[in-house]
Amino acid sequence: MIHTRGLTRHFRVKGGTVEAVRGIDIDVEEGELVAFLGPNGAGKSTSLRMLTTLLPPTAGTATVAGCDIRTDPLGARRRIGYIGQGRGSGDNFRVRDELVFQGRFHGMGRAEARRRADDLLAALELEGLADRTASTLSGGQRRRLDVALGLMHRPELLFLDEPTTGLDPHSRANLWQHILRLRERHGTTIFLTTHYLDEADSMAERVMIIDHGRVIADDTPERLRTDLAGDRVTVTVGKGEAARAAEIAASIPSAHEVTTGHGTPPGTGLPAGPRAEPYGEPDTVTFRVRNGPAVLPELVRALDAAGLWTLATEIRRPTLDDVFLALTGRSLRESDRNQEGA
Amino acid sequence: MTTTTVAAPRRLGRAGSFLRDIGLVFGREIRPELRTPIGLIAGMTQPLVFLALFGPLLSGMPGIGESPWQWFVPGNLVMIGVFGTSGAGYHVLVESGGGSLERVLVTPLNRAAMLIGRTLKEAVTLLAQGVLIILAVLPFGFRLHPAGAAAGLALLAVTGIGIGSLSFALALAAKRTPSLFWGVQQTVLFPLLLLSGVLLPADQGPAWLATASRVNPLTYVVEAERALFNGDLTAPAVGYGLLAAAAIAAVGLAAGIRGMRRAAL
Numbered sequence: 334m335i336h337t338r339g340l341t342r343h344f345r346v347k348g349g350t351v352e353a354v355r356g357i358d359i360d361v362e363e364g365e366l367v368a369f370l371g372p373n374g375a376g377k378s379t380s381l382r383m384l385t386t387l388l389p390p391t392a393g394t395a396t397v398a399g400c401d402i403r404t405d406p407l408g409a410r411r412r413i414g415y416i417g418q419g420r421g422s423g424d425n426f427r428v429r430d431e432l433v434f435q436g437r438f439h440g441m442g443r444a445e446a447r448r449r450a451d452d453l454l455a456a457l458e459l460e461g462l463a464d465r466t467a468s469t470l471s472g473g474q475r476r477r478l479d480v481a482l483g484l485m486h487r488p489e490l491l492f493l494d495e496p497t498t499g500l501d502p503h504s505r506a507n508l509w510q511h512i513l514r515l516r517e518r519h520g521t522t523i524f525l526t527t528h529y530l531d532e533a534d535s536m537a538e539r540v541m542i543i544d545h546g547r548v549i550a551d552d553t554p555e556r557l558r559t560d561l562a563g564d565r566v567t568v569t570v571g572k573g574e575a576a577r578a579a580e581i582a583a584s585i586p587s588a589h590e591v592t593t594g595h596g597t598p599p600g601t602g603l604p605a606g607p608r609a610e611p612y613g614e615p616d617t618v619t620f621r622v623r624n625g626p627a628v629l630p631e632l633v634r635a636l637d638a639a640g641l642w643t644l645a646t647e648i649r650r651p652t653l654d655d656v657f658l659a660l661t662g663r664s665l666r667e668s669d670r671n672q673e674g675a
Numbered sequence: 676m677t678t679t680t681v682a683a684p685r686r687l688g689r690a691g692s693f694l695r696d697i698g699l700v701f702g703r704e705i706r707p708e709l710r711t712p713i714g715l716i717a718g719m720t721q722p723l724v725f726l727a728l729f730g731p732l733l734s735g736m737p738g739i740g741e742s743p744w745q746w747f748v749p750g751n752l753v754m755i756g757v758f759g760t761s762g763a764g765y766h767v768l769v770e771s772g773g774g775s776l777e778r779v780l781v782t783p784l785n786r787a788a789m790l791i792g793r794t795l796k797e798a799v800t801l802l803a804q805g806v807l808i809i810l811a812v813l814p815f816g817f818r819l820h821p822a823g824a825a826a827g828l829a830l831l832a833v834t835g836i837g838i839g840s841l842s843f844a845l846a847l848a849a850k851r852t853p854s855l856f857w858g859v860q861q862t863v864l865f866p867l868l869l870l871s872g873v874l875l876p877a878d879q880g881p882a883w884l885a886t887a888s889r890v891n892p893l894t895y896v897v898e899a900e901r902a903l904f905n906g907d908l909t910a911p912a913v914g915y916g917l918l919a920a921a922a923i924a925a926v927g928l929a930a931g932i933r934g935m936r937r938a939a940l
Contacts (some may be wrong), residue, residue: 427708
């Protein structure tokens with residue numbers, strides 16, 4: 334459904350060239366739901382603008398819904414739906430008018446466009462708003478109208494650029510419900526960008542992480558987390574036993590980032606204070622490992638065999654932020670903040 | 676894929692679908708104007724102020740003939756045309772900033788039609804404003820020559836198409852910097868208007884000003900309008916005015932269509 338090779342876009346700016354997208358290869362098959370995840374300025378929107386024929390690439394090729402975006406942009410436009418970052422509806426236009434004209438821009442007849450507009454108004458819970466001017470809608474309503482506009486011509490491939498940015502949690506959930514139902518019913522291929530980690534994690538079947546204009550990872554969220562970050566295991570042992578415990582932990586295949594520390598890790602429920610600590614202030618060993626839940630009992634047995642006490646254990650499943658951190662050495666949230674500050 | 680519905684194959688030919696696209700863009704643009712015609716009036720406040728507060732000052736002024744209305748109203752119509760249509764790009768700036776331009780650019784709509792449909796809406800709005808002005812001055816002794824007035828309005832519409840298109844072209848080029856759009860628009864607008872002799876006859880001024888006025892295409896449009904609204908359809912000024920208006924329209928459309936075709940967001 335989407336195939337790109339070496340897709341590149343440079344922007345000329347004062348005093349040089351910005352390489353916004355640096356040769357990305359994407360292959361998305363029919364029916365997939367793929368999220369493009371990355372900090373602001375990573376090249377997500379620029380890539381999407383090229384795929385939707387809004388921006389000509391500097392180099393590389395892209396085929397979208399079977400149409401080459403350079404030689405047959407019109408064919409691509411007929412087959413794709415695009416829900417951009419902004420408001421798709423014009424401020425002064427009425428909700429229903431915008432939908433009907435969108436359908437007619439796509440070659441529908443008047444009656445067909447009206448029928449389709451009414452169906453979508455109902456499906457997206459906008460019925461009562463048909464005759465309202467778009468500027469009078471709430472943020473969530475306006476976003477649902479954007480989705481309706483993108484769906485008017487029943488596209489086989491839908492692009493969404495940060496669809497839920499700026500929405501409250503309720504509207505976000507509501508919008509996702511609509512998107513997922515659409516997919517269930519029509520098998521629409523969906524390609525979206527987001528900088529919400531939890532959104533990419535819970536909604537997408539496949540996540541492509543983009544940073545500095547390059548795709549640096551591409552897999553299911555589950556595999557990305559397991560393969561690239563791993564579970565963070567913290568074991569609390571008796572005072573002065575951290576070093577030996579760390580040695581044992583390090584001998585587990587796939588264990589890495591082994592560190593030791595002092596004190597009760599928060600959230601373990603271990604009673605604090607000297608009276609509850611017959612061994613004194615406890616030590617901790619923290620490390621990352623694949624498949625933590627399976628590794629942990631083994632480790633406890635090994636510690637036991639070595640004569641060490643295990644006071645508490647904790648496993649934290651990695652987030653996509655951990656994945657991003659493992660890949661780039663930066664936190665996604667920090668990258669975002671720096672971008673916004675810049 | 677269960678629903679591969681590419682938009683219904685067009686039974687129209689190339690030209691037919693182009694005209695259809697123009698009609699659709701025009702239809703979308705004109706609808707809010709029809710629903711709230713107040714915008715029509717709001718767009719002509721400045722020319723109306725000139726008509727009411729400046730027009731009366733012209734009586735007895737040399738070089739304008741015996742009736743100030745007969746001299747001033749045709750120029751005032753050109754003023755409305757230039758004021759209104761030169762700001763048309765504002766809509767493109769708003770749509771580009773908001774996201775709806777982007778949305779429409781990803782439809783198969785013909786890009787040239789996107790420009791022409793918008794420009795036609797400006798021209799139709801202008802015609803409605805022209806008719807309103809004429810009706811407003813009739814009670815004050817403005818003599819109406821129906822054939823000449825009709826031709827005058829048509830000439831005005833052609834000029835409006837040109838200036839509106841230029842305004843769209845400017846807006847598309849400056850869509851990331853709206854202040855640039857307004858800066859250029861204002862800088863160009865006033866000298867062109869003053870030099871065209873809409874307010875006072877430019878040929879009564881110093882030689883350099885009269886010369887500058889002669890190279891301003893709007894001057895010829897204004898003179899043609901004056902001849903037409905006086906019922907003089909065969910005056911040489913009409914021919915020059917028609918040429919000037921056609922030239923403005925041709926340059927404007929070429930620039931506007933080029934801008935829309937190249938629009939990348």
